[in-house]
Amino acid sequence: MEGAFVNLTPENLEREHLCCIIRSKKPHPGVEAKRQWLSDRLKEGHVFRKLDAKATVFIEYAPLETAWVPVLGDNYLYIYCLWVLGGEKGKGYGRALMEYCLADARARGRSGVCMLGAAKQKAWLSDQSFARKFGFETADATDYGYTLLARSLDGTVPRFAPQVKEPRVEGEELTIFYDFQCPYILQSVELARSYCQETGTPVTFHPVDSLEKAKALPCVFNNWAVFYKGKFETVNLLDLAAMKRILKK
Template identity: 70%
Template sequence: MDIEFVNLTTENLESEHLCCIIRSKKPHKGIDAKRQWLSERLKEGHVFRKLNAKATVFIEYAPLETAWVPIIGDNYYYLYCLWVSGSCKGEGYGEMLMEYCLADAKEKGKSGVCMLGAKKQKAWLSDQSFAKKFGFEVVDATENGYELLALSFDGTTPKFAESAKNQKIENTELTIYYVMQCPFVYQTIEMIKQYCEMHDVPVSLIQVDTLQKAKELPCVFNNWAVFYKGNFETVNLLDVNYLKRILKK
């Protein structure tokens, strides 16, 4: 059986599904927001490659210089997300997608590929143990256990921006930095707004809408970051129970 993958382009962006949320043709504001964000990123060399099937099988990466993360380095790719779920697991799709990314990086003369990880795997980050099988190694870390993994082709390594290691802000209320890169962000923001309004919880929701803002963030970031009482909490998207646990601190 032939296995077909598709790369999103400015020409097919509106017609192709985005894998993260597989739905009918009903409108979905999170998907619309991601399409809008991608429409500009694709022009910068951003890559979104997916299985040509109704399935959650995809990889998303970009040149580090234009990746919306507080990581600095020269001539690297940043791997935002590599995901295979459901019945598609165990078919080798993850290996195919990673091998495509690495081959693409080498073909374009990149110095390597990097990604965000952690000492303890986070639910909304790609599987770092899988990446390490390809030779990714920890090249930088924060005091609270987040790690920068990289596979270097030439001995150079990227690093977290100094601001990303601060992990603290002056604002003490619930504060969330986010970018509309992930289709789940929109509905999560709406849930948090509703919960905080119902329970009189002060909240600051800060949309990261430029590359410069992303590069200067006061914490590690993949597309989402949560602070409470001035302290960094997580890069994981929140459900109601997780939000309640944070607010009890």
């Protein structure tokens, strides 16, 4: 395996490439929103480790206690993202990143590592079949197709917050919960806002801007969640086709 890795720090955050959206010169609003979000998370023990190159090769995780997800458990780490895309696939980078996270958990005396999964792999969730190769197993599950995967190091397991099991919101309108953990969030919000304005479709946006709000969310969440007619729909970011499909229901 070739290539060196670097971890983001408060000192290098402003100058380092953030992997997801490849840009050369012009600042990207979503990347800058992500950078601002990270500036507060890094001091909480959040880890963003990436290939030291302009490529989509990285892992992002945090102590579960301060991870912005409605997952509960003692002493775990939570993986938001693990991605290796394009020409960098097949070089062992994914394995190296996962092994780094597990070694970090052991070094910190953590009980294990967990991540969001699904009965059917979702486009915006990291590859759960890859995680299972490292001993991740289903620790909790919902009746609507999502799972919590965990690699326990001491026999304990995390769990979804109780309200996640019965996902409902008041109101019939399209309802979107989001934070800025992912740099694609901003453009997805703007797409939904623009389309709903053009079509006269009622929509409500709920920015998740605190740990307390994240832990109290009414459904599974990695950085985005959609409801329609009071019913949970998806954690996938919406393109125009997906939004139209939901609104036809």
